[in-house]
Amino acid sequence: MPALHDHAFETVDAPSRAPKSAARGLRINYLEPVGDPGLGGPGSLAWKVFHNPVAKATGGIAAVILELAEPSVRAGVWDHSTFKVDPIQRMRNTAEAAMAVTYGPEKAARMTFERVTRMHERVSGETHEGRPYRAMDPALLTWVHVTAAWGFLQAYIRYADPDLSRADQDRFYREGEIKGKGFGAEWVPTSADEVDAYMATMLPKLYANDTVQEFLKIVGEATPFGRAGQPLQRLITQGGIDLLTDEMRKACGVRVTHPLGRRGVRAAIGALSATARFVARRSGNSPAELACRRMDVSTDCLYPN
Template identity: 30%
Template sequence: MPESPRGALTLLRQRWGAALFERVAGADGPEKRTRIHDLPGPRWFAEDRFIRTVHADAAMFVGGLRALLLQSLHPLAMAAVAAHSGYRGDPWGRLQRTSTFLAVTTFGTASDAQAAVNAVRRVHRQVRGVARDGRTYRAGDPHLLGWVHVAEVDSFLRCHQRYGAAPLDDDGCDAYVADMARIGAALGVVDPPRDRAELTARLEDYRPELHGTPEAREAARFLLLNPPVPLVARVPYAALASAAVADLPAWARWPLRLPYLPVTEATAVRLGGHGIVSALRWVMTAPASGSQPTPSKS
């Protein structure tokens, strides 16, 4: 018998979800997901912690892209990324490693979370060099780690509050920053911020060190104009990228040569952002078929 339209749509949704999950988590994503969620043992974060709410939502796609753009404004952090990360040669591999790290530390067992942190710290010890301006850098430098951390926390939280299915209240936002401080401290960040007031103050402290470099602008062009996505995904990706740029502070735009169009961003771009995040959330929460690509059990 021919499949019903609803059944066909469900099947298509599952296939899209599986394809998206493979891109984000890698070919062994299902095995990693099973270990992360089903392995018994204590976790760093209980099921009711706000970090789980934020990191399980599709708004992380916008937040992750915003974080990369914001992080690129520190010349030493960007020099390390340009020389050592392989983001141009293996962008999907880098995304998969990052998404796995976030999933393991947020949802996995405490022992697996610590092992993931230890692995990152080993890599950081090998990443060092000289930036374009002659200054030396070390990926394990607590000050640089602090910048990467606050840029991530600010981006993930702001984009969740804008596009997340369940925005947090004031106490929830502070609790999320505190949850993320647990991971930041484990990675080597000294005294990471533990509420939004401290997060805002720390971002301001870094601002005198931030400016655009050729490497940062090249990374922005790669991420926004030449993304490694199939042609059919270019329009949805453009909506995602526009939402990420629109959520950057105005002071971060010019160094990266990004436009600032407040009226358009408050209307068309925001609507487009809500549309693409809602579509991603719909795909990510496909009915059970053995391949639904949710980062959490929700």
């Protein structure tokens, strides 16, 4: 499933050539070819939504909670993922794969789709309840696509652009159709109303289970900064839970347990998000910023209007 799949992307810098990302033989140069907009380009909502690391982190956690609460995706993701063994690398791999299809040139995005599809074709089995599933089931791929898109967009609205119009939300989902189908879905909703209606039909199929709780425990402790970074990681994890609606939290068996409470969690993550935006404006070497250089546009396109 795309949200937790095994992409071994890592950023590398070579003094004699443009910064690239490597993925088991696939090298992505975000600076070339010049003028290639990829699947979205600087005018897309995706370039804005995926640029804020805090929004990506909380939105990603919300998405995975929803995915793991669906029986077939629970088995397909958890039983065929190395998340339990190396969660930090898994989160890094997943984030950088998302960067490839969002900010990379079109050829790199298409190659990413192909690699994911090849991995999906090898994944099948039985759910924890004994029902057969296969990862290439288009219905499951729709669920994974929608949960990811919904989670990232909700996080972006809450922590980056609370005034984002419904029309722009529609545009984000419409833009994402090419990614959903690229990963194997046959149909994906392309408006906020369609997403809301689809999520409502899926809600009765979700259930609380041990895998969701195990995921939250692992992700709450997984940080490259060791114990010193765990309080921040737990805050982000609680922020992901808080993004879910009351009905979603009940169906998935999760709740916000942070001592700060829901309001405190939102305030703290809001401050963290503002800090992340400040730092991002000064980094200059992220995939998003390299893509702006490839398109010869200002990085202003990466921020809310």
